[in-house]
Amino acid sequence: MKIVSSRVRYCSKLFTVTEDHAKDARGFEIKRSIVRHAGSAVMLAADERKQILLVRQYRLAVDGNLWELPAGRLDPGENPLQAAKRELVEETGYRARRWKKLISFYPSPGYVSEKMTIFLATDLTAGEAQPMDDEQIECRWFRTKEIEGMIRANRIRDSKTIIGYFVWRRWFM
Numbered sequence: 001m002k003i004v005s006s007r008v009r010y011c012s013k014l015f016t017v018t019e020d021h022a023k024d025a026r027g028f029e030i031k032r033s034i035v036r037h038a039g040s041a042v043m044l045a046a047d048e049r050k051q052i053l054l055v056r057q058y059r060l061a062v063d064g065n066l067w068e069l070p071a072g073r074l075d076p077g078e079n080p081l082q083a084a085k086r087e088l089v090e091e092t093g094y095r096a097r098r099w100k101k102l103i104s105f106y107p108s109p110g111y112v113s114e115k116m117t118i119f120l121a122t123d124l125t126a127g128e129a130q131p132m133d134d135e136q137i138e139c140r141w142f143r144t145k146e147i148e149g150m151i152r153a154n155r156i157r158d159s160k161t162i163i164g165y166f167v168w169r170r171w172f173m
């Protein structure tokens with residue numbers, strides 16, 4: 001597919017919305033509104049006892065408090081691993097000495113360009129969190145059994161958290 005036109009319709013601090021028109025060589029055309037996003041890093045921090053660090057915060061888009069893996073958007077010029085290291089300290093205060101990429105995926109490819117990359121963070125040391133002004137974040141360690149119970153009971157409803165947990169459990173634990 002070749003982009004014929006792309007118009008910016010909306011800009012916010014977090015993303016841009018464009019209206020795009022694309023065509024292939026045979027004349028097949030699509031028009032879509034697309035949320036253009038820099039991408040996110042997601043951190044699955046695990047301690048020696050295989051406990052996982054989750055954060056809880058109010059999510060206005062779904063009007064609820066969600067338990068999630070800590071995560072954040074890539075800053076300009078940052079690669080996913082750099083963003084993961086920065087965001088883990090900002091949101092939780094923890095620093096990790098060992099990092100390993102678990103998986104990357106598109107959370108909503110129908111209309112959002114965002115790619116998420118999940119990293120395993122181990123060998124951790126605690127410190128002071130540095131949340132943004134509009135972030136109120138609660139942190140807690142969870143045992144694997146608790147997390148599975150919460151996913152099953154629909155009390156963890158965040159996709160990156162469900163994907164990250166099962167990828168770690170299946171291939172990296």
Ligand SMILES: [Mg+2]
Pocket residue numbers: 070071072073091
């Ligand atoms: Mg975040």
